[in-house]
Amino acid sequence: MSIERKFQIAAYVIFISLIFAAPVIGDEFWLNRISKYLVYGMLGVAIALTWGYAGILNLGQGLFFGVGAYMLAMSLKLSSLTSLQQGSDKPVPDFMLWNAEPGAPTELCCINKGSFLWLPFQSQSVGLVLGLVLPVVIAGALGMLVFRKRISGVFVSIITLALVLLVRLVMVDAQPVTNGFNGLTDLGWLTIGGIEFDPYSRATYYLCAACLSLTLIGARLIVETRAGMILQAIRDDHVRARYLGFDVSLYQVFFFVISAGIAGVAGMLYVVVAEFASPTFMDLSFSVTMVVWAAVGGRSSLLGACIGAILINIIEAEVSETEALVEAWKAIIGLIFVLVVLFMPRGLGGAAHDVVRWFVRKPKPGQPFPALPQQSEVL
Amino acid sequence: MSAIALTIDGLGVNFGGFRAVNNVSVTVFDGELRVLLGANGAGKTTLMDLVSGKTRSTQGKVFVYDTDITNWPEHRIARAGIGRKFQIPSIFRDLTVRQNLEVANCRNPSVLANLRFGFSRAEADRVDDVLTLTGLEAEQEMTAAYLSHGQTQWLELGMLIVQDPKVVLLDEPTAGMTQAETRKTAEIINNLKGRHTILVVEHDMGFVREIAEHITVLHLGEVLAEGSVEDIERNPKVREAYLGSKGIS
Ligand SMILES: Nc1ncnc2c1ncn2[C@@H]1O[C@H](COP(=O)(O)OP(=O)(O)O)[C@@H](O)[C@H]1O
Ligand SMILES: [Mg+2]
Numbered sequence: 295m296s297i298e299r300k301f302q303i304a305a306y307v308i309f310i311s312l313i314f315a316a317p318v319i320g321d322e323f324w325l326n327r328i329s330k331y332l333v334y335g336m337l338g339v340a341i342a343l344t345w346g347y348a349g350i351l352n353l354g355q356g357l358f359f360g361v362g363a364y365m366l367a368m369s370l371k372l373s374s375l376t377s378l379q380q381g382s383d384k385p386v387p388d389f390m391l392w393n394a395e396p397g398a399p400t401e402l403c404c405i406n407k408g409s410f411l412w413l414p415f416q417s418q419s420v421g422l423v424l425g426l427v428l429p430v431v432i433a434g435a436l437g438m439l440v441f442r443k444r445i446s447g448v449f450v451s452i453i454t455l456a457l458v459l460l461v462r463l464v465m466v467d468a469q470p471v472t473n474g475f476n477g478l479t480d481l482g483w484l485t486i487g488g489i490e491f492d493p494y495s496r497a498t499y500y501l502c503a504a505c506l507s508l509t510l511i512g513a514r515l516i517v518e519t520r521a522g523m524i525l526q527a528i529r530d531d532h533v534r535a536r537y538l539g540f541d542v543s544l545y546q547v548f549f550f551v552i553s554a555g556i557a558g559v560a561g562m563l564y565v566v567v568a569e570f571a572s573p574t575f576m577d578l579s580f581s582v583t584m585v586v587w588a589a590v591g592g593r594s595s596l597l598g599a600c601i602g603a604i605l606i607n608i609i610e611a612e613v614s615e616t617e618a619l620v621e622a623w624k625a626i627i628g629l630i631f632v633l634v635v636l637f638m639p640r641g642l643g644g645a646a647h648d649v650v651r652w653f654v655r656k657p658k659p660g661q662p663f664p665a666l667p668q669q670s671e672v673l
Numbered sequence: 674m675s676a677i678a679l680t681i682d683g684l685g686v687n688f689g690g691f692r693a694v695n696n697v698s699v700t701v702f703d704g705e706l707r708v709l710l711g712a713n714g715a716g717k718t719t720l721m722d723l724v725s726g727k728t729r730s731t732q733g734k735v736f737v738y739d740t741d742i743t744n745w746p747e748h749r750i751a752r753a754g755i756g757r758k759f760q761i762p763s764i765f766r767d768l769t770v771r772q773n774l775e776v777a778n779c780r781n782p783s784v785l786a787n788l789r790f791g792f793s794r795a796e797a798d799r800v801d802d803v804l805t806l807t808g809l810e811a812e813q814e815m816t817a818a819y820l821s822h823g824q825t826q827w828l829e830l831g832m833l834i835v836q837d838p839k840v841v842l843l844d845e846p847t848a849g850m851t852q853a854e855t856r857k858t859a860e861i862i863n864n865l866k867g868r869h870t871i872l873v874v875e876h877d878m879g880f881v882r883e884i885a886e887h888i889t890v891l892h893l894g895e896v897l898a899e900g901s902v903e904d905i906e907r908n909p910k911v912r913e914a915y916l917g918s919k920g921i922s
Contacts (some may be wrong), residue, residue, distance in 0.1 A: 531763055
């Protein structure tokens with residue numbers, strides 16, 4: 295095993311140990327906040343997987359996050375007390391009652407035209423399963439459409455961007471079913487096998503830490519398979535890959551779907567931690583923010599993108615403590631982004647990689663240090 | 674008599690009225706090395722594009738052995754046994770030299786079949802052999818983007834050898850090479866002879882003499898002549914077609 299490899303494994307081990315050790319140092323409010331950042335870390339991994347490894351810059355990752363979030367939030371909404379204490383023994387979301395036509399039956403089946411869609415969500419497992427399956431199915435269908443047509447580069451970004459905005463519009467517009475702008479609030483707790491995931495409990499924190507760790511390890515392993523290598527080959531030159539016999543679009547769809555699945559799970563976890571789902575998850579700014587996290591952390595480094603997401607959010611939280619800086623935050627993050635793109639195009643992960651390389655292979659005196667590969671511009 | 678590996682039958686393409694390749698018929702026998710000669714713009718690259726699926730033909734058919742591959746998608750043509758080297762060398766720049774060959778070494782192209790780690794001893798040996806053949810052993814851990822022009826060409830040839838297609842299409846494999854590099858390329862190609870059926874586009878007559886048995890000359894999208902090296906060099910029609918340029922020298 296090369297020394298670089300050992301460093302890499304050490305970095306994963308240290309990071310995972312750290313997030314599992316974190317509950318020692320903070321109170322429950324701090325833990326709840328960090329849980330959110332771990333979820334953002336998963337989004338960083340999802341972006342890096344498609345952007346760094348497949349050359350697909352998805353500017354609508356928030357779609358998968360949002361869909362995952364809403365699916366679970368619907369289930370949790372129905373198990374919340376506010377839905378159960380509406381004068382009926384069957385749960386009905388409070389906002390549906392507030393907006394119901396006079397005389398409408400106070401039942402999920404028919405309180406309004408779309409309310410029947412909520413029926414299956416009386417079971418939490420339906421929400422949990424759909425929170426993963428729906429993003430995956432949407433990504434699969436979208437991927438088949440886009441990649442089969444050999445759409446690539448900036449056009450994929452534009453299509454994903456347009457789609458997330460479209461879905462956001464529909465979600466806001468379908469107010470009777472989705473509660474529109476207000477989103478879903480007053481949610482119950484997720485309960486799995488008798489364990490209740492109180493958002494401020496350590497159990498919830500560990501759930502997020504475990505999901506992030508599994509995501510990181512799983513994504514790492516999958517890019518190390520032959521398929522992962524072929525995916526990178528396709529990123530470099532899809533024409534060449536075709537003449538080696540690879541059906542390029544299937545590889546792109548496969549990894550696009552995995553990335554969507556990760557985002558879907560992240561969306562569900564976010565709902566558990568933050569106790570709401572909102573159309574803001576599908577704001578363009580949120581999807582772009584994810585890309586910034588990954589760019590700063592290093593788009594071709596899964597761990598780097600993950601740490602980038604967490605770090606930026608920790609810094610943002612610190613900055614918001616100082617009143618003078620709150621307003622400036624957007625400018626600061628913009629500046630960080632520009633600086634990273636200009637001077638560290640491979641982000642923190644790339645920089646870490648370079649440092650390790652430099653220590654491992656000190657250049658012989660008199661010989662220039664071999665230049666490092668520049669990522670070909672993906673956009 | 675050996676089997677016919679590649680049959681190009683009346684193949685042509687019409688680019689909005691301009692017939693870059695018109696009614697071209699060529700048959701290449703199993704194990705043969707055929708050189709495709711022709712001035713710039715004669716349609717050599719376009720012919721390879723038609724055979725390998727990059728461009729859709731508007732007339733004629735292409736067969737690999739008995740399989741009709743006319744206008745199939747590229748990856749299926751590749752799986753049917755046609756490998757191709759591009760005129761502008763095309764490799765996976767951000768992968769290492771070894772990884773480039775390993776990608777070519779994934780015999781089963783499906784995603785699920787490739788959800789596994791590493792390569793068997795036999796597969797690794799195969800990559801090692803090709804690294805030796807192409808003289809890239811020392812560079813195997815290097816990022817492919819840093820190879821010299823000649824090395825890049827050899828790497829692409831190496832990928833083809835690992836891929837092991839029945840029919841190999843080589844588009845100007847010595848373009849832009851120094852003499853020493855050209856000689857080495859001839860060596861690699863000679864090494865492939867017999868094991869693969871090869872169709873190679875080439876300008877350099879010295880190089881052609883070194884590798885060729887049989888030549889097909891293309892002119893303005895059509896076959897002008899076909900024959901042995903001597904036949905072609907003596908052919909008055911060919912001399913005329915090259916008139917203005919220095920003749921084939
Ligand atoms: N896609 C295309 N559309 C229009 N004309 C083309 C296209 N591809 C090639 N041609 C033309 O076909 C002719 C043959 O080109 P090419 O096959 O590249 O020649 P060669 O490889 O023999 O030098 C040239 O005149 C070229 O301009
Ligand atoms: Mg050409």
